[in-house]
Amino acid sequence: MDGGVLHMLQFVISALLLAGGVFFVIAGTVGVLRFPDFYTRMHAAGMTDTLGAELVLLGLIVQAGFSQTSLKLALIAFLLFLTSPTAAHAVVGAAHNAGLKPMLGKYRAPALGEAPEVKSEVKPKPKSKSKPKPRTKKKAT
Amino acid sequence: MEQALHYLNVGAAMFLLIGMALLLGRLLSGPTLYDRILAVNSFGTKTVLFLCVFSLIIGRQDGIDIAILYALMNFIATIAVLKFFRYSALDVSMNYSSRGDLSKTVVGKAEMSGEDT
Numbered sequence: 001m002d003g004g005v006l007h008m009l010q011f012v013i014s015a016l017l018l019a020g021g022v023f024f025v026i027a028g029t030v031g032v033l034r035f036p037d038f039y040t041r042m043h044a045a046g047m048t049d050t051l052g053a054e055l056v057l058l059g060l061i062v063q064a065g066f067s068q069t070s071l072k073l074a075l076i077a078f079l080l081f082l083t084s085p086t087a088a089h090a091v092v093g094a095a096h097n098a099g100l101k102p103m104l105g106k107y108r109a110p111a112l113g114e115a116p117e118v119k120s121e122v123k124p125k126p127k128s129k130s131k132p133k134p135r136t137k138k139k140a141t
Numbered sequence: 142m143e144q145a146l147h148y149l150n151v152g153a154a155m156f157l158l159i160g161m162a163l164l165l166g167r168l169l170s171g172p173t174l175y176d177r178i179l180a181v182n183s184f185g186t187k188t189v190l191f192l193c194v195f196s197l198i199i200g201r202q203d204g205i206d207i208a209i210l211y212a213l214m215n216f217i218a219t220i221a222v223l224k225f226f227r228y229s230a231l232d233v234s235m236n237y238s239s240r241g242d243l244s245k246t247v248v249g250k251a252e253m254s255g256e257d258t
Binding site: 004007008011014015018021022025026028029030032033038041042045049052053056057059060063064068069072073075076079080083084086087088090091094095097098100 | 142145146149150153156157159160163164166167172173175176178179180182183186187189190193194197202205206208209212213215216219220223226227
């Protein structure tokens with residue numbers, strides 16, 4: 001009976017950790033999809049990736065018990081704990097260095113079926129403005 | 142109880158796969174280059190998690206070694222891609238003085254901001 005209780009405890013702890021990790025992973029993915037700006041997307045992805053990965057790996061360590069597998073899983077968790085925030089920092093630093101502007105001001109998220117608003121990228125605007133002007137001039141003359 | 146753990150792992154793997162599939166949308170439709178790099182980086186992290194869960198599902202420990210390798214490769218690939226798109230080359234010296242003034246060597250500044258044109 002004692003072993004059964006321990007197995008039940010192992011299952012419950014592992015299920016809680018795995019559920020929490022999967023929740024953070026899915027939340028980060030939805031944030032990356034739905035947020036309006038690169039910097040907000042980075043915020044969603046950078047935080048949740050680290051915490052979600054750690055929780056999922058902890059849940060797997062609880063399942064594996066004391067073995068070589070759990071040692072390797074702990075190694076992966078340690079590596080991800082170091083490299084995931086570093087990579088996020090590097091990506092944001094590179095974008096900021098390249099002159100990517102953050103989106104400022106009020107923003108209302110579009111509904112799920114609705115078309116998204118004007119994107120944060122500024123590239124297409126001058127093209128669309130400069131192209132119609134000569135056409136209208138040609139038509140007028 | 143083994144069966145319950147098995148089903149738990151299968152469910153976690155399915156949710157991880159759903160997350161990866163959703164991230165592909167941002168990867169394909171990211172407005173800027175950095176959105177795509179972010180999506181690839183996050184996708185790689187989720188791939189590592191999926192490999193760990195999958196190797197426990199099938200009961201073989203080989204996938205965990207591959208996951209260690211994938212975690213390292215993911216980080217190095219992200220840094221390498223960022224470096225390549227900043228300097229347009231991979232063999233840039235990391236020595237600070239040999240590159241000269243760092244503020245003048247930024248590549249693609251006019252392309253990214255785009256407001257002055």
